[in-house]
Amino acid sequence: MRLDEYVVLVAGSAAADWRVHKSPTFHYRVVPVRGGPNRIVDFELHEHNVVMTYAKDVGINMCFGLVQDRNYASAWSQRFPDKRAQSCFLDFFYNGALVFRETMVWVDGWRCVLPEPTANAGPPFPIPIRKFQISKLLHGLVGPGTNFEDYFRRAGMGPSQDPWP
Numbered sequence: 001m002r003l004d005e006y007v008v009l010v011a012g013s014a015a016a017d018w019r020v021h022k023s024p025t026f027h028y029r030v031v032p033v034r035g036g037p038n039r040i041v042d043f044e045l046h047e048h049n050v051v052m053t054y055a056k057d058v059g060i061n062m063c064f065g066l067v068q069d070r071n072y073a074s075a076w077s078q079r080f081p082d083k084r085a086q087s088c089f090l091d092f093f094y095n096g097a098l099v100f101r102e103t104m105v106w107v108d109g110w111r112c113v114l115p116e117p118t119a120n121a122g123p124p125f126p127i128p129i130r131k132f133q134i135s136k137l138l139h140g141l142v143g144p145g146t147n148f149e150d151y152f153r154r155a156g157m158g159p160s161q162d163p164w165p
Contacts, residue, residue, distance in 0.1 A: 006094060007165060011133040015140040018052045025051040027063045050142050061093040064142055072105055076125060076155050082109030090138060100165060112151035113139050123156035128164030
């Protein structure tokens with residue numbers, strides 16, 4: 001399977017096609033804890049908090065929740081009443097191998113998960129249609145019951161026909 005075929009399949013899937021499992025996901029990142037200049041005193045394990053398995057082909061998985069930036073801030077993410085935002089990785093796996101990584105952003109105090117726009121591209125922020133579809137799918141699988149499309153519009157984003165990835 002080629003990467004573009006993989007992305008088209010995931011983007012065209014429905015939430016009912018996926019099985020969602022909470023932690024532990026067994027997809028870790030080891031982070032050193034520093035106790036001074038160039039002195040490592042300990043290590044922490046960070047992990048995704050959700051793994052999603054495509055029921056029609058269990059070799060296709062997504063993992064989400066590994067924090068990239070706890071204090072994410074950009075002009076578009078500050079358009080909501082709660083200014084807290086956090087970026088996380090959405091990792092795409094095929095038969096256990098990491099094949100693609102994308103950054104998603106929890107906004108409005110974790111009320112919606114949105115795609116991260118390309119830097120210096122807006123507003124309005126053009127989001128490739130498949131990235132929009134996958135973001136909406138992800139929100140439906142792991143997000144609260146908020147209206148994804150309303151948040152998407154309020155963030156100043158709009159779907160485009162650009163190729164992705």
